[in-house]
Amino acid sequence: MSPESSKSPAAASSSLAQRKAPSEFDARINALLAGQNSDPFGILGPHPVSSGWGIRFFIPWAAEASIVFKNPAVSPAKIADAVKLRPEGFFEAVWPSNQPTAPEPGSYKIQGRTHYGESFEVFDPYAFPFFLTDFDLHLIGEGRHYDTYQKLGAHLHTVAGVAGTRFAVWAPAARRVSIVGDMNHWDGRVHPMRPRGSSGIWELFLPEIGEGAVYKYEILGPNGNLLPLKADPYAFRSELRPNTGSVVGDLEAHQWNDSAWLEQRQQTNWLESPISIYEVHLGSWRRVPEEHN
Structure with a gap:
């Protein structure tokens, strides 16, 4: 009797399961496609491979894609065709x-065609570095960063000559945070954000996203539950009701239209003007466990 045939059914089943177990690479892809990947930079963007650099990206609406290296010293541009590793739209x-x-951030773009034959060309967000420093994270964690509004939220920014928007949000209990909006068809699997260690802060730079872009955050809760989409608490702008999306805004270019009100305010005698007083009874805000509120 051969050694293999002498194994018990349980041992044989265990051995078969081990052989069929997905590799770490496949497991990361599976988690990304399921919206469960909390470390997108571990699988997306440029990574060293035996023959050079493997550039991986997830674009669900792409039927085919390639990488175009735009090096002024090389003409025409270098092109590396991408292979669709998963039918859901994961390419390498x-x-x-x-x-x-x-490859340097901004040195290449992803070109391709959608399932409807439309062409597209985008930069790879996962080729760009993080922007918040360790000192920023330290001060925010201590609650002593007095310019937090300049760090969290959505800010227009240029990296390696590429204009875009950097996003950052504090969600310490989240398993995964993604930026969703028209730029990715509100699909939270496309732009998961980078977690910054144990700080609870998530960040990502989206190239070519400018002022006026509507966005929200998609958050996977601590128990693996998908929460309702969240507006950005540090957003400079938001949509007008009944819409609730946050809007990328540029305070430096904002045109203020309150000059008439400011002039009137200087001429107002506030001591003789009517005022409105609001009062709240804190006791009425207490929870009543018996009423399940």
């Missing part, structure tokens, strides 16, 4: 190169 393009470092 291998750039044969001896370069020891990853």
Whole structure:
């Protein structure tokens, strides 16, 4: 009797399960496609492979795609075709190169066609670095960062000559946070954000997203539950009711229209003007467990 045939059914079943277990690479892809991946930079963007650099991206609406390296010293541009590793839209393009470092942010774009034959060209968000410093995270964690509004929220920014918007939000109990909006068809799997260690802060730079873009955050809760979409508490603008989306805004370019009110305010005698007083009884805000509120 052979050693294999002498194994018990339970041992044989265990051995078969081990052989069929997905690799770490496949497990990361599965988590991304299921909206469960909390470390998107661990699978997306440029990564070293045996023959150079593998550039991975997830675009569900893409039927085909390629990577175009726009190096002024090289004409025409270098092109690396991408292989669709998963039918859901997970691609990998291998750039044969001896370069020891990853391609520079903004040095390449993703070109492709949708399932409807429409062409598109976008930068890879996962080729860009983080922007919040360790000192920022330290001060925010202590509650002593007095310019938090300049760090969290949505801010127009230019990285490596590419204009876009950097997003940051504090969600310490979240398993995954994503930016959703028209730019990704409100699909939370497309732009998951980078977690910054144990700080509870998530951040991501989205190239070519400018003023006026409507967005929200999609959050996977601590128990793996998908929460309702959340507006940005640090947003500079928001949609007009009944819509509730946050809007990327530029305070420096905002045109104020309150000059008439400011002039009237200087001429108002506030001591003789009517005022409105609001009062709240704190006791009425207490919870009553018996009423399940």
